[in-house]
Amino acid sequence: MSITRTFTYEGMFLLSQAVAANLGDAVAHIRQIIEKAGGSIIAMRKWDERRLAFEIDKQKRAVYILVYFNAPAPRLQEIERSCNLSEQVLRNLVIRADHLTEDEMKAADGQKELEIEAKLRASGAAPAPVAAAAVAAPSAEAEDFDEAK
Numbered sequence: 001m002s003i004t005r006t007f008t009y010e011g012m013f014l015l016s017q018a019v020a021a022n023l024g025d026a027v028a029h030i031r032q033i034i035e036k037a038g039g040s041i042i043a044m045r046k047w048d049e050r051r052l053a054f055e056i057d058k059q060k061r062a063v064y065i066l067v068y069f070n071a072p073a074p075r076l077q078e079i080e081r082s083c084n085l086s087e088q089v090l091r092n093l094v095i096r097a098d099h100l101t102e103d104e105m106k107a108a109d110g111q112k113e114l115e116i117e118a119k120l121r122a123s124g125a126a127p128a129p130v131a132a133a134a135v136a137a138p139s140a141e142a143e144d145f146d147e148a149k
Contacts, residue, residue, distance in 0.1 A: 004072045008105070009039075010097040011067045012047070013083065014056070014090040020049070020063040024118035029088050030065060037078040039071030042102060045110025046117065056090045065114075068097060068105040 011034075019026050027044065034041060047064040056062070071079065076094065083092040097105070 004074060006070050006072050008042070008068065008070055008097045008100070008102070009076070009094050010100070011069065011079075011092060011094040013065045013067065013092045014052075014062040015065060015088060016057070016059045016090055017049075017061050017063065019088045021121060023063075023114070023121050026063075026088055027065065027114055027118065029086065030067060033079055033082045033086070033089075034067065034069050034071065036082070037071060037075040039069045039075070039079065042068040042070065042105045043109035043111070044068070044114060045108060046114055059090060062090055066108070068100070068108070 013030050015026050023046075031041060031044070044065065044067045047066040049061065049063045051061050052059065080092065080094060083089045
């Protein structure tokens with residue numbers, strides 16, 4: 001009787017902007033790849049959308065999806081192979097996540113925000129950038145610092 005060990009992994013998946021236009025299907029595709037290999041998703045969120053350091057398949061920008069999941073160790077190769085064969089995933093990197101507890105992974109979960117953004121993209125409305133609003137409005141501490149000068 002052989003025992004199959006299951007580990008916790010952290011995966012980063014790069015999606016082109018064309019694929020990310022239909023974000024709901026792209027997220028479902030990543031979920032399907034992991035679950036088909038016997039894995040279960042702990043947390044998933046959009047990490048960022050940024051310019052690539054170099055072009056990948058003539059793409060200059062990509063959407064980064066961060067996924068924490070459990071999977072049997074022997075099936076990890078199947079996940080990586082499915083990502084490499086996928087036309088939707090530009091690149092992927094999967095590492096063991098022994099440095100995080102499951103509670104920390106669940107705290108990083110952004111699946112609801114990902115669903116909201118997918119619905120906004122599907123309806124044609126651009127999602128409002130949260131970071132831009134935080135940068136545009138100076139904080140009260142910054143005003144106090146300016147007055148202290």
